Amino acid sequence: MSETKPLLEEGTELNLQFDKRGGVLPVAVQESSTGNVLMIASVNREALEYSLKNRQAAFWSTSRNELWIKGLTSGNRLILDQVLVDCDQDALVYKVTLEGDGVCHTKNQNDIHRKACFYRSIDFGSGMLKFVANNEN
Numbered sequence: 001m002s003e004t005k006p007l008l009e010e011g012t013e014l015n016l017q018f019d020k021r022g023g024v025l026p027v028a029v030q031e032s033s034t035g036n037v038l039m040i041a042s043v044n045r046e047a048l049e050y051s052l053k054n055r056q057a058a059f060w061s062t063s064r065n066e067l068w069i070k071g072l073t074s075g076n077r078l079i080l081d082q083v084l085v086d087c088d089q090d091a092l093v094y095k096v097t098l099e100g101d102g103v104c105h106t107k108n109q110n111d112i113h114r115k116a117c118f119y120r121s122i123d124f125g126s127g128m129l130k131f132v133a134n135n136e137n
Contacts, residue, residue, distance in 0.1 A: 009087050017090040027092040032081045038103045039117040055080045076100030
């Protein structure tokens with residue numbers, strides 16, 4: 001085991017491993033009040049710094065290659081309550097409070113943004129997708 005591994009896993013110094021994944025880290029976004037996973041995204045240093053400074057979730061859009069401040073255009077903001085760092089400091093969890101309808105860019109039958117991007121599950125019997133009631137809005 002290297003000398004830095006115990007510090008990385010057990011220390012209190014923030015040493016996020018952005019270089020391991022091409023400059024971005026995965027972040028799971030979890031609703032603080034329910035524990036539901038709302039979405040998965042990526043952050044780079046710029047997005048994380050913005051999020052920590054403003055207590056509003058920001059991400060790095062890997063498709064557009066730009067900073068993505070959640071809710072800037074939709075109004076569906078994510079207020080940062082806590083940021084969890086995994087043991088290897090190469091993945092994060094944003095615990096958030098949702099302001100607005102939902103986080104997903106898709107909309108339900110009532111033309112409302114879905115609360116979570118995880119609004120379907122796999123039916124074990126049929127292998128088909130079925131809608132999850134609590135994430136539909």
